[in-house]
Amino acid sequence: MRDETGGARFRTGARCIRIQETASNPKSVRGSGLPHIQIVNLNQALNIDDLRRIAQRRLPRVAYEFLERGAEDEVTLAENRAAFERIRFKPRTLVDVSGRSRQVTLFGKTFGAPFGIAPTGAAGLYCFEADIALARAAAAAGVPFVLSTASFVALERVARAAEGTKWFQLYMSKDRAAARALVTRARDAGYEALIVTTDVPVGGNREYNRRNGFEIPFRLNLNNALDGALHPHWLVNVFLRTLLASGVPRFQNVDTDVGGRIVAKNLSEFRARREALDWTDFAWLREFWPRQLLVKGVLTVEDALLAVRHGADGIFVSNHGGRQLDCAVSPIEVLPEIAAAVGGRVGIMADSGVRRGSDIVKALALGADMVFVGRAPLYGAAAGGEAGVRRALEILASEVDRVMALIGCTEVAALTPECLALPEPLPRRPAEAQRAVS
Ligand SMILES: Cc1cc2nc3c(=O)[nH]c(=O)nc-3n(C[C@H](O)[C@H](O)[C@H](O)COP(=O)(O)O)c2cc1C
Numbered sequence: 357m358r359d360e361t362g363g364a365r366f367r368t369g370a371r372c373i374r375i376q377e378t379a380s381n382p383k384s385v386r387g388s389g390l391p392h393i394q395i396v397n398l399n400q401a402l403n404i405d406d407l408r409r410i411a412q413r414r415l416p417r418v419a420y421e422f423l424e425r426g427a428e429d430e431v432t433l434a435e436n437r438a439a440f441e442r443i444r445f446k447p448r449t450l451v452d453v454s455g456r457s458r459q460v461t462l463f464g465k466t467f468g469a470p471f472g473i474a475p476t477g478a479a480g481l482y483c484f485e486a487d488i489a490l491a492r493a494a495a496a497a498g499v500p501f502v503l504s505t506a507s508f509v510a511l512e513r514v515a516r517a518a519e520g521t522k523w524f525q526l527y528m529s530k531d532r533a534a535a536r537a538l539v540t541r542a543r544d545a546g547y548e549a550l551i552v553t554t555d556v557p558v559g560g561n562r563e564y565n566r567r568n569g570f571e572i573p574f575r576l577n578l579n580n581a582l583d584g585a586l587h588p589h590w591l592v593n594v595f596l597r598t599l600l601a602s603g604v605p606r607f608q609n610v611d612t613d614v615g616g617r618i619v620a621k622n623l624s625e626f627r628a629r630r631e632a633l634d635w636t637d638f639a640w641l642r643e644f645w646p647r648q649l650l651v652k653g654v655l656t657v658e659d660a661l662l663a664v665r666h667g668a669d670g671i672f673v674s675n676h677g678g679r680q681l682d683c684a685v686s687p688i689e690v691l692p693e694i695a696a697a698v699g700g701r702v703g704i705m706a707d708s709g710v711r712r713g714s715d716i717v718k719a720l721a722l723g724a725d726m727v728f729v730g731r732a733p734l735y736g737a738a739a740g741g742e743a744g745v746r747r748a749l750e751i752l753a754s755e756v757d758r759v760m761a762l763i764g765c766t767e768v769a770a771l772t773p774e775c776l777a778l779p780e781p782l783p784r785r786p787a788e789a790q791r792a793v794s
Contacts, residue, residue, distance in 0.1 A: 398740045398747040403755075404711045404732045407748055411482070411738035414590055416583040418568040419481045423734055426678035427560035432686065433678030436709025439686040443718050444777040448764030456766040458756050462703055462726055463549070463648050463669065465521060468498025469753045470768050471716050473745075474674075474707050474728035475525035475551065475652075477506025480605055482738040484597045485509050488517045489737055493745035495520025497753065502551055502728070505538070508598070510608035515545040523549040525652065527556065530632045532640070538609060539645055550645050551672065552638060555653025557631040560680035590738075635666055642667040650705065655685055657697045670703030670725075677708050677730050688719055692773065693783045695723020713755020717763070721771040 401407045412420055426433030460470040473494050479486035487509040494501035495518045503514050505527040515522060524547035529535045542550060569577045584591050598605055642649055651663045652672035663671050673687040673694055687706045695704055706719045707728035716727040729752065736748030760766070763775050 396740050396744075398743055401739065401747055401751070403751055404735060404748060407732070407735035407739045407744065407751075410740075411735040414587060414738055415482070416580065416587045416590060418570045418580045418583060419590070419738075421564045421568060422478070422481065422562075422570055423731060423738075425562065425564050426682065427562055427680055428682035430678065431683050432675055432681070436675070436678050436686045436688075437711070439688045440709055440712075440715045440718060442779045443688070445714075445717075445759070445763050446775060446777050447762055451764035451766070453761045453764060453766050456757070456760050458753065458760065458768060460726060460768045467500065467521070467726070469749075469756060470720055470725075471710075471727045471729060471752060471756070472500035472521075472705075473502060473733050473749075474677075474730040475502040475504035475553070476730050476734055477504040477607075478508065478605075479504070479734060479737065480508030480598060481594070482734050483741040483744070484594055484601070486734070486737045487514050489742035490733055490745055491518035491520065491522060493733070493736075493742050493749055494518070496746060497749040499749065500726070503547070505553075505609050506607050507609060508602075508605045508607070511542055511547070512545045513608075515547065522547050523551055523648075523650075525551040525553055526641075527630065528552055528633060528637060528641070530630065530637070535637075535641070536644065539641070541609070543645065543647070547647075549648035549650060549669070550641070551650045551652045552641065553652045553676075554633070554638075555674065555676050555680050557633065560676070561682070562679065635662060638663075638666050638668075648703075650703070652705075653680075654694070655687065655690055657690075657693050660694045660698045660702075664698050664701055668702055670705060671698070672705040672707060672728070673724070674705075674707045674728075688715075688722065691719060691722040691724060692778075696783045699723050713752050713757070714759045716752065716756050717759045717771060718776060720768055721773055721775045 396410060401410060408424075411423070415423070458469050460467050473490050479490060483489055485508070487503060487507040491501045491503065491514050498520070500521040500523055501518070502523045502525050503511055504525050507514065511524060524542040526535075526539065526542070529538075539550065565571055569575055569580050584595060638651065648669040649667070650670040650672060651659075651668050652674055653676065654660050654663060654671040654673055655675060660671055671694075673691055675681065675684040675687060678684075687708045691704070691706055698704070703725045704723055705726050705728055706724035707730060710716060710719070710727055710729050711732060719727045729748075732752065733745045733748045736744035736746070738744070740747065760771075765771055765775065
């Protein structure tokens with residue numbers, strides 16, 4: 357069994373992903389005729405950081421730094437973790453937690469765990485057709501998956517390849533015809549929600565990408581060619597396999613008029629049009645998109661209220677994992693005031709800095725209806741393809757479950773700020789605000 361997990365939800369099943377397929381065992385890497393050359397025992401990864409370390413070993417510097425690092429001096433990147441760590445639990449004891457559940461209901465659907473996979477562009481750098489691997493792993497775990505506009509696999513193929521709840525993240529073009537064409541594709545492919553990312557009017561200042569030559573258009577230089585050669589597992593199983601299966605990686609969802617190749621110059625022109633977007637574009641989208649519509653990148657009460665006023669069904673409280681504006685506040689710090697202002701009226705998603713189930717529980721207790729992870733599943737993808745993503749989700753789910761038991765909580769709806777000791781007092785929550793939007 358290769359890259360298979362089987363078994364019950366969140367159980368990886370396979371003790372070890374058996375991916376050693378050599379010339380004597382010619383069941384080669386699907387679609388490429390190339391052999392796999394490494395074995396990883398995913399069960400030895402006990403937490404997300406273990407998966408990160410495997411990913412770091414496997415990936416060339418250019419790919420690892422694109423995944424791992426943050427904008428400018430990485431103040432926000434570090435603070436996303438530190439802000440979680442400053443929050444402590446106030447556990448209740450002698451509570452019967454034997455019948456606990458980590459399920460949540462959101463937008464009329466019940467999910468197996470209170471977290472989902474955030475959109476990550478260029479995920480195909482981390483395993484072959486990573487967008488499909490992520491979507492399938494999310495489906496197996498019963499959690500939502502958000503496909504990025506900047507995926508290497510076309511949104512229609514991802515929709516066909518995986519069951520489960522799929523949402524589409526939109527990098528909206530100011531050009532209405534281009535935006536309409538992409539949104540229509542997402543609607544026709546059956547994506548249940550549209551997540552409009554608003555915190556990228558311009559690209560964040562990621563100096564490491566420039567140092568590594570990882571910019572759009574991508575230019576192969578001696579350093580990254582050598583780096584690739586020094587990481588043969590990645591070179592064979594990800595890079596060459598992708599090249600043989602579908603040619604030079606393309607952002608398959610980007611309007612073909614502007615060109616989707618990562619080596620194409622005019623892709624940066626497509627991105628440039630984003631800086632002219634404002635709430636009137638969102639209002640236009642609201643008229644046009646018939647299903648759930650969410651705004652990603654909200655960090656203030658003012659914008660949360662504007663999102664409500666413009667008909668959003670939900671918001672993502674997010675600083676893009678510290679990849680955009682350095683020194684931006686961390687979502688977990690502003691979540692209480694945002695939940696106090698709009699909780700119960702729209703669905704509140706939170707992401708940025710989540711590496712442990714305890715982080716997820718903290719965000720839920722502070723008003724999130726669902727928590728999202730960006731890097732964590734990609735570490736899994738780099739460590740072991742779809743099985744690695746499943747392992748990441750399994751780790752997070754079991755950590756959520758354990759923390760809920762240890763704090764004496766039997767259901768997600770019972771997670772409230774009273775479960776926590778906070779560094780600062782909370783804003784008052786209006787009486788009408790409720791937890792889940794169902
Ligand atoms: C490699 C990578 C690519 C990303 N690409 C996108 C993207 O295409 N669209 C988007 O809205 N957010 C993108 N994000 C941000 C994530 O959706 C999410 O907000 C962030 O990763 C959460 O922080 P975490 O990585 O600490 O969990 C990306 C993040 C990473 C790490």
